[in-house]
Amino acid sequence: MIIIGELLNSTREKIRKALAEKDAAFLQDLAIKQQDAGVSYIDVNAGAFAERELDVLEWLIKVVREVTDLPLSIDSPKPEALALGCRLAGDDVILNSITAEQNNFRSIVPIIREFNTKVIALPMDHTGLSEDEGKIFSIANSLIESLGKEGVSPDRIFIDPLIRPIATNTVYGPLALNLIRRFASSFPETRRICGLSNVSFGLPKRKTVNQTFLIMAMASGLDAAIMDPLDEALMSQVKAAQALLDLDPYCMNYINAMR
Amino acid sequence: MNLLDSIKDNVICGNSDLNSPIRKGERGVKELVSQALEQGVSPREILDEGLVKGMDVIGRRFKANEIYVPEVLIAARAMKAGMAILKEPLAQTGSKPLGTLIIGTVKGDLHDIGKNLVAMMMEGAGFKIVDLEIDVSQEKFMNAMKENPDAIVGMSALLTNTMVGMEGNIKAFREAGLSNPVMIGGAPVDEEFAKKIGASGYAKDAATAVEVAKQLLGLN
Numbered sequence: 457m458i459i460i461g462e463l464l465n466s467t468r469e470k471i472r473k474a475l476a477e478k479d480a481a482f483l484q485d486l487a488i489k490q491q492d493a494g495v496s497y498i499d500v501n502a503g504a505f506a507e508r509e510l511d512v513l514e515w516l517i518k519v520v521r522e523v524t525d526l527p528l529s530i531d532s533p534k535p536e537a538l539a540l541g542c543r544l545a546g547d548d549v550i551l552n553s554i555t556a557e558q559n560n561f562r563s564i565v566p567i568i569r570e571f572n573t574k575v576i577a578l579p580m581d582h583t584g585l586s587e588d589e590g591k592i593f594s595i596a597n598s599l600i601e602s603l604g605k606e607g608v609s610p611d612r613i614f615i616d617p618l619i620r621p622i623a624t625n626t627v628y629g630p631l632a633l634n635l636i637r638r639f640a641s642s643f644p645e646t647r648r649i650c651g652l653s654n655v656s657f658g659l660p661k662r663k664t665v666n667q668t669f670l671i672m673a674m675a676s677g678l679d680a681a682i683m684d685p686l687d688e689a690l691m692s693q694v695k696a697a698q699a700l701l702d703l704d705p706y707c708m709n710y711i712n713a714m715r
Numbered sequence: 716m717n718l719l720d721s722i723k724d725n726v727i728c729g730n731s732d733l734n735s736p737i738r739k740g741e742r743g744v745k746e747l748v749s750q751a752l753e754q755g756v757s758p759r760e761i762l763d764e765g766l767v768k769g770m771d772v773i774g775r776r777f778k779a780n781e782i783y784v785p786e787v788l789i790a791a792r793a794m795k796a797g798m799a800i801l802k803e804p805l806a807q808t809g810s811k812p813l814g815t816l817i818i819g820t821v822k823g824d825l826h827d828i829g830k831n832l833v834a835m836m837m838e839g840a841g842f843k844i845v846d847l848e849i850d851v852s853q854e855k856f857m858n859a860m861k862e863n864p865d866a867i868v869g870m871s872a873l874l875t876n877t878m879v880g881m882e883g884n885i886k887a888f889r890e891a892g893l894s895n896p897v898m899i900g901g902a903p904v905d906e907e908f909a910k911k912i913g914a915s916g917y918a919k920d921a922a923t924a925v926e927v928a929k930q931l932l933g934l935n
Contacts, residue, residue: 466875467875467902467903503874503875503876503903504875504903505875506875506876506878506879507879509875532876533874533875533876534876580825584825584849584850585825621784621828623783623784623785623788624784624785624788624828624831657784657828658783658784658785658828659783659784659785660783
């Protein structure tokens with residue numbers, strides 16, 4: 457299971473404030489806490505600063521790099537921001553994200569190639585987010601194929617089932633789980649990823665929904681998540697689920713984490 | 716309970732009709748509105764004292780975090796079931812809506828949950844809704860504004876890279892001489908941003924959107 461720590465995101469109010477005030481200590485503390493919690497990547501997002509995004513992102517990455525060498529996930533829809541992030545972040549970057557919409561695809565592929573990055577692939581095209589399982593699956597299929605033609609092998613692709621809030625329609629739960637299952641069986645070399653907290657929008661005790669969904673999704677073939685690694689219950693459940701799915705030989709990770 | 720209170724109560728609990736899963740088998744908003752019309756209650760009174768009052772309670776409870784998104788959605792569905800019956804009689808009696816709201820998610824953004832919640836609460840408060848849906852171009856907003864010169868415009872965004880489009884939109888509206896009040900909302904925007912781009916109002920949630928819209932029309 458690959459965990460990407462989601463906390464350094466400028467759409468969160470505390471982070472936006474810390475970025476605006478250049479509160480490096482606060483941001484560095486969050487980076488270290490996420491590292492200590494065992495994340496594989498730290499997501500960085502400065503998108504809330506609109507036209508100042510590049511400057512703020514540059515500063516954020518520098519500040520994070522002063523305290524940790526963990527690989528980063530560069531989170532922006534802007535190709536310029538992704539490229540800048542790659543130049544500053546060092547090796548093993550994840551680009552968050554690319555879609556099947558042609559303009560987006562064409563502008564981001566060169567960055568994946570130049571910096572030899574991994575990428576989170578969102579199966580949506582110019583028609584937007586589909587509600588139809590078959591259609592989402594077929595967009596995912598052609599997106600993975602198109603990336604392959606550009607030299608991006610499946611093991612560098614994190615495919616996302618585009619989880620939507622079950623508060624608005626309860627079919628979104630099974631829709632996401634079915635897609636994860638189909639992605640896992642049809643594209644076993646890719647990773648299946650999701651942004652976890654979306655699923656619980658609009659509901660009480662969101663953490664409970666996130667935790668339950670994560671376990672169900674892992675059982676369906678999810679093997680990466682963008683999530684809050686400081687949620688201790690969630691992290692423990694990830695480790696227990698891995699042991700239960702025979703992904704943790706002799707349960708040693710689980711034992712060591714719980715001891 | 717009198718009939719209008721009962722309509723209000725069934726909007727609040729989300730019982731749209733006899734077959735809805737809420738209070739299954741009990742008459743819902745649809746049947747009760749029909750009954751009220753048969754008894755000669757005026758359509759306006761059914762709307763104001765039944766449906767709108769119900770949605771008003773939903774709005775207040777949602778804002779106070781006492782109820783959650785699915786509860787708002789089923790209440791709105793019940794309200795709409797009543798509106799479907801009332802539409803014709805309201806038009807016949809020449810009853811006018813509180814105002815008109817043109818609403819859409821800005822260009823490049825495909826998110827509709829927040830936009831839909833606002834549209835529902837505004838409709839529940841008695842506004843006529845012109846829903847331009849998602850990924851709405853400047854031109855589309857402007858055409859709707861020309862057709863509805865008295866309307867308020869509501870623009871929504873969830874993405875940080877689309878919120879900047881709001882600024883260009885407002886500029887273009889004003890340059891084209893369209894003076895409709897514009898309110899904005901969505902996760903990445905705030906009061907400060909609204910002021911900066913010259914929006915007339917900012918609402919942090921759907922219930923607040925109703926208050927802001929009423930203020931903009933001088934109704935509060």
